[in-house]
Amino acid sequence: MPELPDLEVFSKHLQKKLKGKKLKALSKAGSWKKDFLRQPLKKVYREGKELRFLFGNGHILGLHLMLHGKLVYEEKDSKPAHTVFSLQFDDGSTLSVTDWQKKARITPDPQLSEVPDALSRQFSxxxxxxxxxxxxxxxxxxxxxxxxxxxxxxxxxxxxxxxxxxxxxxxxxxxxxxxxxxxxxxxxxxxxxxxxxxxxxxxxxxxxxxxxxxxxxxxxxxxxxxxxxxxxxxxxxxxxxxxxxxxxxx
Missing domain, CATH: 1.10.8.50 (Helicase, Ruva Protein; domain 3)
Structure with missing residues:
Protein backbone atom coordinates (compact mmCIF):
# COMPACT_ATOMS: atom_id res chain seq x y z
CA MET A 1 0.00 0.00 0.00
CA PRO A 2 1.38 3.46 -0.86
CA GLU A 3 2.09 5.50 2.26
CA LEU A 4 2.31 9.21 2.92
CA PRO A 5 5.56 9.96 1.02
CA ASP A 6 4.45 7.97 -2.03
CA LEU A 7 1.08 9.69 -2.15
CA GLU A 8 2.60 13.11 -1.58
CA VAL A 9 4.77 12.62 -4.67
CA PHE A 10 1.88 11.13 -6.68
CA SER A 11 -0.21 14.22 -5.94
CA LYS A 12 2.51 16.58 -7.16
CA HIS A 13 2.98 14.67 -10.40
CA LEU A 14 -0.76 14.38 -11.03
CA GLN A 15 -1.10 18.11 -10.43
CA LYS A 16 1.39 18.76 -13.23
CA LYS A 17 -0.38 16.37 -15.61
CA LEU A 18 -4.00 17.25 -14.93
CA LYS A 19 -4.34 20.82 -13.65
CA GLY A 20 -6.80 22.84 -15.72
CA LYS A 21 -8.26 19.90 -17.62
CA LYS A 22 -12.06 19.58 -17.59
CA LEU A 23 -13.68 16.33 -16.56
CA LYS A 24 -15.56 14.88 -19.54
CA ALA A 25 -16.64 11.54 -18.10
CA LEU A 26 -16.57 9.71 -14.78
CA SER A 27 -17.17 5.97 -14.90
CA LYS A 28 -18.34 5.73 -11.32
CA ALA A 29 -22.12 5.80 -11.10
CA GLY A 30 -23.98 8.02 -8.67
CA SER A 31 -26.30 11.02 -8.59
CA TRP A 32 -23.34 13.12 -7.45
CA LYS A 33 -21.56 12.66 -10.78
CA LYS A 34 -23.19 15.81 -12.19
CA ASP A 35 -21.30 17.91 -9.61
CA PHE A 36 -18.00 17.09 -11.31
CA LEU A 37 -18.65 16.87 -15.04
CA ARG A 38 -17.41 19.74 -17.22
CA GLN A 39 -15.50 21.14 -14.25
CA PRO A 40 -11.79 22.03 -14.52
CA LEU A 41 -9.45 20.25 -12.14
CA LYS A 42 -8.00 22.93 -9.88
CA LYS A 43 -5.73 20.96 -7.55
CA VAL A 44 -4.53 17.48 -6.60
CA TYR A 45 -3.33 17.05 -3.04
CA ARG A 46 -2.96 14.48 -0.27
CA GLU A 47 -4.85 14.05 2.99
CA GLY A 48 -3.56 11.24 5.21
CA LYS A 49 -3.54 8.14 3.02
CA GLU A 50 -5.93 9.60 0.45
CA LEU A 51 -5.58 11.66 -2.70
CA ARG A 52 -7.97 14.57 -3.19
CA PHE A 53 -9.05 16.09 -6.51
CA LEU A 54 -10.42 19.62 -6.14
CA PHE A 55 -12.54 20.90 -9.01
CA GLY A 56 -13.33 24.46 -10.04
CA ASN A 57 -16.74 24.58 -8.40
CA GLY A 58 -15.34 23.51 -5.04
CA HIS A 59 -16.42 19.86 -5.14
CA ILE A 60 -13.79 17.28 -4.18
CA LEU A 61 -13.24 13.65 -5.12
CA GLY A 62 -11.42 11.62 -2.48
CA LEU A 63 -9.47 8.54 -3.57
CA HIS A 64 -8.16 5.76 -1.33
CA LEU A 65 -6.08 3.17 -3.16
CA MET A 66 -6.36 0.65 -0.32
CA LEU A 67 -3.89 -2.28 -0.49
CA HIS A 68 -3.58 -2.98 -4.22
CA GLY A 69 -4.98 0.07 -6.01
CA LYS A 70 -2.84 1.71 -8.70
CA LEU A 71 -3.12 4.79 -10.88
CA VAL A 72 -2.65 4.58 -14.64
CA TYR A 73 -2.51 7.76 -16.74
CA GLU A 74 -2.69 7.70 -20.53
CA GLU A 75 -3.13 10.50 -23.04
CA LYS A 76 -6.02 8.64 -24.69
CA ASP A 77 -9.25 6.91 -23.79
CA SER A 78 -8.20 3.63 -22.19
CA LYS A 79 -9.34 0.92 -19.82
CA PRO A 80 -6.45 -1.06 -18.31
CA ALA A 81 -7.06 -4.51 -16.81
CA HIS A 82 -8.81 -4.49 -13.43
CA THR A 83 -10.04 -0.90 -13.82
CA VAL A 84 -12.36 0.00 -10.94
CA PHE A 85 -13.20 3.51 -12.13
CA SER A 86 -11.73 6.20 -14.36
CA LEU A 87 -11.71 9.93 -15.00
CA GLN A 88 -11.67 11.04 -18.64
CA PHE A 89 -10.75 14.62 -19.46
CA ASP A 90 -11.69 16.94 -22.31
CA ASP A 91 -8.37 16.45 -24.12
CA GLY A 92 -8.96 12.68 -24.31
CA SER A 93 -6.55 11.72 -21.52
CA THR A 94 -7.68 9.23 -18.91
CA LEU A 95 -6.73 8.56 -15.30
CA SER A 96 -7.72 5.04 -14.33
CA VAL A 97 -7.70 3.35 -10.94
CA THR A 98 -6.99 -0.37 -11.12
CA ASP A 99 -7.36 -2.89 -8.31
CA TRP A 100 -7.64 -6.64 -8.79
CA GLN A 101 -9.33 -6.85 -5.37
CA LYS A 102 -11.75 -4.03 -6.30
CA LYS A 103 -11.23 -2.43 -2.90
CA ALA A 104 -10.00 1.00 -4.04
CA ARG A 105 -12.69 3.56 -3.31
CA ILE A 106 -13.71 7.02 -4.46
CA THR A 107 -15.72 9.37 -2.25
CA PRO A 108 -17.51 12.55 -3.35
CA ASP A 109 -16.89 15.53 -1.07
CA PRO A 110 -15.22 13.58 1.80
CA GLN A 111 -15.61 15.04 5.26
CA LEU A 112 -12.74 16.92 6.83
CA SER A 113 -11.01 14.92 9.54
CA GLU A 114 -10.16 16.29 12.97
CA VAL A 115 -7.30 13.80 13.23
CA PRO A 116 -4.01 15.57 12.36
CA ASP A 117 -2.01 14.54 9.33
CA ALA A 118 1.53 13.50 10.25
CA LEU A 119 2.98 16.42 8.26
CA SER A 120 0.44 19.01 9.34
CA ARG A 121 1.01 21.90 11.74
CA GLN A 122 -1.56 20.34 14.04
CA PHE A 123 0.69 17.34 14.58
CA SER A 124 3.26 18.57 17.10
Missing amino acids: AAYLKKLLAGSRAKVKKLLIDQHVIRGIGNAYADEILYEARISPFSIAEKIPEEASARLARAIKKVLKDAVKKIEKDHPDIIAGEVRDFMRVHQHGKEKSPGGKKIEHAEMNGRTTYYTEEQTEYT
Missing part, protein backbone atom coordinates in the same frame (compact mmCIF):
# COMPACT_ATOMS: atom_id res chain seq x y z
CA ALA A 125 5.51 17.28 19.87
CA ALA A 126 2.87 18.41 22.37
CA TYR A 127 0.15 16.47 20.53
CA LEU A 128 2.29 13.33 20.43
CA LYS A 129 3.19 13.65 24.11
CA LYS A 130 -0.50 13.85 24.99
CA LEU A 131 -1.26 10.92 22.71
CA LEU A 132 1.36 8.69 24.33
CA ALA A 133 0.39 9.57 27.88
CA GLY A 134 -2.03 7.11 29.42
CA SER A 135 -1.88 4.66 26.51
CA ARG A 136 -0.90 1.05 27.13
CA ALA A 137 -0.68 0.37 23.38
CA LYS A 138 2.60 -0.55 21.76
CA VAL A 139 4.02 2.56 20.17
CA LYS A 140 4.08 1.17 16.64
CA LYS A 141 0.41 0.27 16.84
CA LEU A 142 -0.32 3.84 17.88
CA LEU A 143 1.71 5.35 15.03
CA ILE A 144 -0.21 3.47 12.35
CA ASP A 145 -3.64 4.08 13.88
CA GLN A 146 -5.32 6.43 11.38
CA HIS A 147 -7.78 7.48 14.08
CA VAL A 148 -5.03 9.30 15.98
CA ILE A 149 -2.40 10.14 13.32
CA ARG A 150 -3.11 10.12 9.59
CA GLY A 151 -0.65 9.02 6.94
CA ILE A 152 1.86 6.69 8.60
CA GLY A 153 1.82 3.04 7.54
CA ASN A 154 3.70 -0.10 8.48
CA ALA A 155 6.93 0.55 6.59
CA TYR A 156 7.42 4.16 7.63
CA ALA A 157 6.51 3.41 11.23
CA ASP A 158 9.53 1.08 11.33
CA GLU A 159 11.78 3.71 9.74
CA ILE A 160 10.56 6.41 12.12
CA LEU A 161 11.10 4.26 15.20
CA TYR A 162 14.58 3.33 13.99
CA GLU A 163 15.41 7.01 13.48
CA ALA A 164 14.17 7.77 17.02
CA ARG A 165 15.93 4.65 18.39
CA ILE A 166 12.73 3.48 20.08
CA SER A 167 11.66 -0.16 20.00
CA PRO A 168 8.32 -0.80 18.26
CA PHE A 169 7.35 -2.90 21.28
CA SER A 170 7.65 0.01 23.73
CA ILE A 171 4.54 0.82 25.75
CA ALA A 172 3.41 4.30 24.73
CA GLU A 173 2.92 5.71 28.23
CA LYS A 174 6.34 4.45 29.32
CA ILE A 175 8.24 6.46 26.73
CA PRO A 176 9.99 9.33 28.56
CA GLU A 177 9.53 12.95 27.55
CA GLU A 178 12.93 13.26 25.88
CA ALA A 179 12.30 10.17 23.76
CA SER A 180 8.81 11.41 22.91
CA ALA A 181 10.25 14.67 21.60
CA ARG A 182 12.83 12.69 19.62
CA LEU A 183 10.03 10.60 18.12
CA ALA A 184 8.10 13.72 17.07
CA ARG A 185 11.19 15.03 15.27
CA ALA A 186 11.80 11.65 13.66
CA ILE A 187 8.28 11.52 12.22
CA LYS A 188 8.68 14.81 10.38
CA LYS A 189 12.27 14.11 9.28
CA VAL A 190 11.75 10.59 7.94
CA LEU A 191 8.60 11.49 6.01
CA LYS A 192 9.97 14.72 4.53
CA ASP A 193 13.28 13.10 3.57
CA ALA A 194 11.40 10.26 1.87
CA VAL A 195 9.27 12.67 -0.17
CA LYS A 196 12.43 14.40 -1.42
CA LYS A 197 14.14 11.10 -2.20
CA ILE A 198 11.22 9.63 -4.14
CA GLU A 199 10.60 12.85 -6.05
CA LYS A 200 14.26 13.12 -7.05
CA ASP A 201 14.71 9.50 -8.11
CA HIS A 202 11.28 9.01 -9.72
CA PRO A 203 10.25 12.29 -11.37
CA ASP A 204 7.07 10.92 -13.00
CA ILE A 205 5.88 8.23 -10.58
CA ILE A 206 2.14 7.97 -9.85
CA ALA A 207 1.91 4.33 -8.75
CA GLY A 208 3.75 1.72 -6.70
CA GLU A 209 5.86 1.86 -3.55
CA VAL A 210 9.48 3.00 -3.40
CA ARG A 211 11.29 1.26 -0.55
CA ASP A 212 14.84 0.69 -1.81
CA PHE A 213 16.33 3.49 0.30
CA MET A 214 14.87 2.34 3.61
CA ARG A 215 17.35 1.61 6.38
CA VAL A 216 15.61 -1.25 8.19
CA HIS A 217 12.23 -1.96 6.56
CA GLN A 218 13.59 -3.64 3.47
CA HIS A 219 13.07 -7.28 2.58
CA GLY A 220 16.36 -9.16 2.36
CA LYS A 221 18.43 -6.50 4.07
CA GLU A 222 20.41 -8.06 6.91
CA LYS A 223 22.08 -5.17 8.75
CA SER A 224 21.19 -1.62 9.72
CA PRO A 225 23.41 1.38 8.87
CA GLY A 226 24.82 0.89 12.38
CA GLY A 227 25.89 -2.64 11.52
CA LYS A 228 23.33 -4.42 13.71
CA LYS A 229 21.23 -7.38 12.61
CA ILE A 230 17.77 -6.45 11.40
CA GLU A 231 15.20 -8.50 13.30
CA HIS A 232 11.70 -9.42 12.11
CA ALA A 233 8.54 -9.98 14.11
CA GLU A 234 4.82 -10.13 13.45
CA MET A 235 2.71 -7.36 14.94
CA ASN A 236 -0.99 -7.09 14.16
CA GLY A 237 -0.55 -9.34 11.14
CA ARG A 238 2.27 -7.27 9.63
CA THR A 239 6.01 -7.74 9.60
CA THR A 240 7.93 -5.35 11.84
CA TYR A 241 11.62 -4.62 11.23
CA TYR A 242 13.84 -3.41 14.09
CA THR A 243 17.29 -3.75 15.67
CA GLU A 244 18.86 -3.92 19.12
CA GLU A 245 19.87 -0.28 18.68
CA GLN A 246 16.33 0.69 19.63
CA THR A 247 15.45 1.06 23.32
CA GLU A 248 12.38 -0.75 24.59
CA TYR A 249 10.38 1.17 27.22
CA THR A 250 8.11 -1.07 29.30
Whole structure:
Protein backbone atom coordinates (compact mmCIF):
# COMPACT_ATOMS: atom_id res chain seq x y z
CA MET A 1 0.00 0.00 0.00
CA PRO A 2 1.38 3.46 -0.86
CA GLU A 3 2.09 5.50 2.26
CA LEU A 4 2.31 9.21 2.92
CA PRO A 5 5.56 9.96 1.02
CA ASP A 6 4.45 7.97 -2.03
CA LEU A 7 1.08 9.69 -2.15
CA GLU A 8 2.60 13.11 -1.58
CA VAL A 9 4.77 12.62 -4.67
CA PHE A 10 1.88 11.13 -6.68
CA SER A 11 -0.21 14.22 -5.94
CA LYS A 12 2.51 16.58 -7.16
CA HIS A 13 2.98 14.67 -10.40
CA LEU A 14 -0.76 14.38 -11.03
CA GLN A 15 -1.10 18.11 -10.43
CA LYS A 16 1.39 18.76 -13.23
CA LYS A 17 -0.38 16.37 -15.61
CA LEU A 18 -4.00 17.25 -14.93
CA LYS A 19 -4.34 20.82 -13.65
CA GLY A 20 -6.80 22.84 -15.72
CA LYS A 21 -8.26 19.90 -17.62
CA LYS A 22 -12.06 19.58 -17.59
CA LEU A 23 -13.68 16.33 -16.56
CA LYS A 24 -15.56 14.88 -19.54
CA ALA A 25 -16.64 11.54 -18.10
CA LEU A 26 -16.57 9.71 -14.78
CA SER A 27 -17.17 5.97 -14.90
CA LYS A 28 -18.34 5.73 -11.32
CA ALA A 29 -22.12 5.80 -11.10
CA GLY A 30 -23.98 8.02 -8.67
CA SER A 31 -26.30 11.02 -8.59
CA TRP A 32 -23.34 13.12 -7.45
CA LYS A 33 -21.56 12.66 -10.78
CA LYS A 34 -23.19 15.81 -12.19
CA ASP A 35 -21.30 17.91 -9.61
CA PHE A 36 -18.00 17.09 -11.31
CA LEU A 37 -18.65 16.87 -15.04
CA ARG A 38 -17.41 19.74 -17.22
CA GLN A 39 -15.50 21.14 -14.25
CA PRO A 40 -11.79 22.03 -14.52
CA LEU A 41 -9.45 20.25 -12.14
CA LYS A 42 -8.00 22.93 -9.88
CA LYS A 43 -5.73 20.96 -7.55
CA VAL A 44 -4.53 17.48 -6.60
CA TYR A 45 -3.33 17.05 -3.04
CA ARG A 46 -2.96 14.48 -0.27
CA GLU A 47 -4.85 14.05 2.99
CA GLY A 48 -3.56 11.24 5.21
CA LYS A 49 -3.54 8.14 3.02
CA GLU A 50 -5.93 9.60 0.45
CA LEU A 51 -5.58 11.66 -2.70
CA ARG A 52 -7.97 14.57 -3.19
CA PHE A 53 -9.05 16.09 -6.51
CA LEU A 54 -10.42 19.62 -6.14
CA PHE A 55 -12.54 20.90 -9.01
CA GLY A 56 -13.33 24.46 -10.04
CA ASN A 57 -16.74 24.58 -8.40
CA GLY A 58 -15.34 23.51 -5.04
CA HIS A 59 -16.42 19.86 -5.14
CA ILE A 60 -13.79 17.28 -4.18
CA LEU A 61 -13.24 13.65 -5.12
CA GLY A 62 -11.42 11.62 -2.48
CA LEU A 63 -9.47 8.54 -3.57
CA HIS A 64 -8.16 5.76 -1.33
CA LEU A 65 -6.08 3.17 -3.16
CA MET A 66 -6.36 0.65 -0.32
CA LEU A 67 -3.89 -2.28 -0.49
CA HIS A 68 -3.58 -2.98 -4.22
CA GLY A 69 -4.98 0.07 -6.01
CA LYS A 70 -2.84 1.71 -8.70
CA LEU A 71 -3.12 4.79 -10.88
CA VAL A 72 -2.65 4.58 -14.64
CA TYR A 73 -2.51 7.76 -16.74
CA GLU A 74 -2.69 7.70 -20.53
CA GLU A 75 -3.13 10.50 -23.04
CA LYS A 76 -6.02 8.64 -24.69
CA ASP A 77 -9.25 6.91 -23.79
CA SER A 78 -8.20 3.63 -22.19
CA LYS A 79 -9.34 0.92 -19.82
CA PRO A 80 -6.45 -1.06 -18.31
CA ALA A 81 -7.06 -4.51 -16.81
CA HIS A 82 -8.81 -4.49 -13.43
CA THR A 83 -10.04 -0.90 -13.82
CA VAL A 84 -12.36 0.00 -10.94
CA PHE A 85 -13.20 3.51 -12.13
CA SER A 86 -11.73 6.20 -14.36
CA LEU A 87 -11.71 9.93 -15.00
CA GLN A 88 -11.67 11.04 -18.64
CA PHE A 89 -10.75 14.62 -19.46
CA ASP A 90 -11.69 16.94 -22.31
CA ASP A 91 -8.37 16.45 -24.12
CA GLY A 92 -8.96 12.68 -24.31
CA SER A 93 -6.55 11.72 -21.52
CA THR A 94 -7.68 9.23 -18.91
CA LEU A 95 -6.73 8.56 -15.30
CA SER A 96 -7.72 5.04 -14.33
CA VAL A 97 -7.70 3.35 -10.94
CA THR A 98 -6.99 -0.37 -11.12
CA ASP A 99 -7.36 -2.89 -8.31
CA TRP A 100 -7.64 -6.64 -8.79
CA GLN A 101 -9.33 -6.85 -5.37
CA LYS A 102 -11.75 -4.03 -6.30
CA LYS A 103 -11.23 -2.43 -2.90
CA ALA A 104 -10.00 1.00 -4.04
CA ARG A 105 -12.69 3.56 -3.31
CA ILE A 106 -13.71 7.02 -4.46
CA THR A 107 -15.72 9.37 -2.25
CA PRO A 108 -17.51 12.55 -3.35
CA ASP A 109 -16.89 15.53 -1.07
CA PRO A 110 -15.22 13.58 1.80
CA GLN A 111 -15.61 15.04 5.26
CA LEU A 112 -12.74 16.92 6.83
CA SER A 113 -11.01 14.92 9.54
CA GLU A 114 -10.16 16.29 12.97
CA VAL A 115 -7.30 13.80 13.23
CA PRO A 116 -4.01 15.57 12.36
CA ASP A 117 -2.01 14.54 9.33
CA ALA A 118 1.53 13.50 10.25
CA LEU A 119 2.98 16.42 8.26
CA SER A 120 0.44 19.01 9.34
CA ARG A 121 1.01 21.90 11.74
CA GLN A 122 -1.56 20.34 14.04
CA PHE A 123 0.69 17.34 14.58
CA SER A 124 3.26 18.57 17.10
CA ALA A 125 5.51 17.28 19.87
CA ALA A 126 2.87 18.41 22.37
CA TYR A 127 0.15 16.47 20.53
CA LEU A 128 2.29 13.33 20.43
CA LYS A 129 3.19 13.65 24.11
CA LYS A 130 -0.50 13.85 24.99
CA LEU A 131 -1.26 10.92 22.71
CA LEU A 132 1.36 8.69 24.33
CA ALA A 133 0.39 9.57 27.88
CA GLY A 134 -2.03 7.11 29.42
CA SER A 135 -1.88 4.66 26.51
CA ARG A 136 -0.90 1.05 27.13
CA ALA A 137 -0.68 0.37 23.38
CA LYS A 138 2.60 -0.55 21.76
CA VAL A 139 4.02 2.56 20.17
CA LYS A 140 4.08 1.17 16.64
CA LYS A 141 0.41 0.27 16.84
CA LEU A 142 -0.32 3.84 17.88
CA LEU A 143 1.71 5.35 15.03
CA ILE A 144 -0.21 3.47 12.35
CA ASP A 145 -3.64 4.08 13.88
CA GLN A 146 -5.32 6.43 11.38
CA HIS A 147 -7.78 7.48 14.08
CA VAL A 148 -5.03 9.30 15.98
CA ILE A 149 -2.40 10.14 13.32
CA ARG A 150 -3.11 10.12 9.59
CA GLY A 151 -0.65 9.02 6.94
CA ILE A 152 1.86 6.69 8.60
CA GLY A 153 1.82 3.04 7.54
CA ASN A 154 3.70 -0.10 8.48
CA ALA A 155 6.93 0.55 6.59
CA TYR A 156 7.42 4.16 7.63
CA ALA A 157 6.51 3.41 11.23
CA ASP A 158 9.53 1.08 11.33
CA GLU A 159 11.78 3.71 9.74
CA ILE A 160 10.56 6.41 12.12
CA LEU A 161 11.10 4.26 15.20
CA TYR A 162 14.58 3.33 13.99
CA GLU A 163 15.41 7.01 13.48
CA ALA A 164 14.17 7.77 17.02
CA ARG A 165 15.93 4.65 18.39
CA ILE A 166 12.73 3.48 20.08
CA SER A 167 11.66 -0.16 20.00
CA PRO A 168 8.32 -0.80 18.26
CA PHE A 169 7.35 -2.90 21.28
CA SER A 170 7.65 0.01 23.73
CA ILE A 171 4.54 0.82 25.75
CA ALA A 172 3.41 4.30 24.73
CA GLU A 173 2.92 5.71 28.23
CA LYS A 174 6.34 4.45 29.32
CA ILE A 175 8.24 6.46 26.73
CA PRO A 176 9.99 9.33 28.56
CA GLU A 177 9.53 12.95 27.55
CA GLU A 178 12.93 13.26 25.88
CA ALA A 179 12.30 10.17 23.76
CA SER A 180 8.81 11.41 22.91
CA ALA A 181 10.25 14.67 21.60
CA ARG A 182 12.83 12.69 19.62
CA LEU A 183 10.03 10.60 18.12
CA ALA A 184 8.10 13.72 17.07
CA ARG A 185 11.19 15.03 15.27
CA ALA A 186 11.80 11.65 13.66
CA ILE A 187 8.28 11.52 12.22
CA LYS A 188 8.68 14.81 10.38
CA LYS A 189 12.27 14.11 9.28
CA VAL A 190 11.75 10.59 7.94
CA LEU A 191 8.60 11.49 6.01
CA LYS A 192 9.97 14.72 4.53
CA ASP A 193 13.28 13.10 3.57
CA ALA A 194 11.40 10.26 1.87
CA VAL A 195 9.27 12.67 -0.17
CA LYS A 196 12.43 14.40 -1.42
CA LYS A 197 14.14 11.10 -2.20
CA ILE A 198 11.22 9.63 -4.14
CA GLU A 199 10.60 12.85 -6.05
CA LYS A 200 14.26 13.12 -7.05
CA ASP A 201 14.71 9.50 -8.11
CA HIS A 202 11.28 9.01 -9.72
CA PRO A 203 10.25 12.29 -11.37
CA ASP A 204 7.07 10.92 -13.00
CA ILE A 205 5.88 8.23 -10.58
CA ILE A 206 2.14 7.97 -9.85
CA ALA A 207 1.91 4.33 -8.75
CA GLY A 208 3.75 1.72 -6.70
CA GLU A 209 5.86 1.86 -3.55
CA VAL A 210 9.48 3.00 -3.40
CA ARG A 211 11.29 1.26 -0.55
CA ASP A 212 14.84 0.69 -1.81
CA PHE A 213 16.33 3.49 0.30
CA MET A 214 14.87 2.34 3.61
CA ARG A 215 17.35 1.61 6.38
CA VAL A 216 15.61 -1.25 8.19
CA HIS A 217 12.23 -1.96 6.56
CA GLN A 218 13.59 -3.64 3.47
CA HIS A 219 13.07 -7.28 2.58
CA GLY A 220 16.36 -9.16 2.36
CA LYS A 221 18.43 -6.50 4.07
CA GLU A 222 20.41 -8.06 6.91
CA LYS A 223 22.08 -5.17 8.75
CA SER A 224 21.19 -1.62 9.72
CA PRO A 225 23.41 1.38 8.87
CA GLY A 226 24.82 0.89 12.38
CA GLY A 227 25.89 -2.64 11.52
CA LYS A 228 23.33 -4.42 13.71
CA LYS A 229 21.23 -7.38 12.61
CA ILE A 230 17.77 -6.45 11.40
CA GLU A 231 15.20 -8.50 13.30
CA HIS A 232 11.70 -9.42 12.11
CA ALA A 233 8.54 -9.98 14.11
CA GLU A 234 4.82 -10.13 13.45
CA MET A 235 2.71 -7.36 14.94
CA ASN A 236 -0.99 -7.09 14.16
CA GLY A 237 -0.55 -9.34 11.14
CA ARG A 238 2.27 -7.27 9.63
CA THR A 239 6.01 -7.74 9.60
CA THR A 240 7.93 -5.35 11.84
CA TYR A 241 11.62 -4.62 11.23
CA TYR A 242 13.84 -3.41 14.09
CA THR A 243 17.29 -3.75 15.67
CA GLU A 244 18.86 -3.92 19.12
CA GLU A 245 19.87 -0.28 18.68
CA GLN A 246 16.33 0.69 19.63
CA THR A 247 15.45 1.06 23.32
CA GLU A 248 12.38 -0.75 24.59
CA TYR A 249 10.38 1.17 27.22
CA THR A 250 8.11 -1.07 29.30
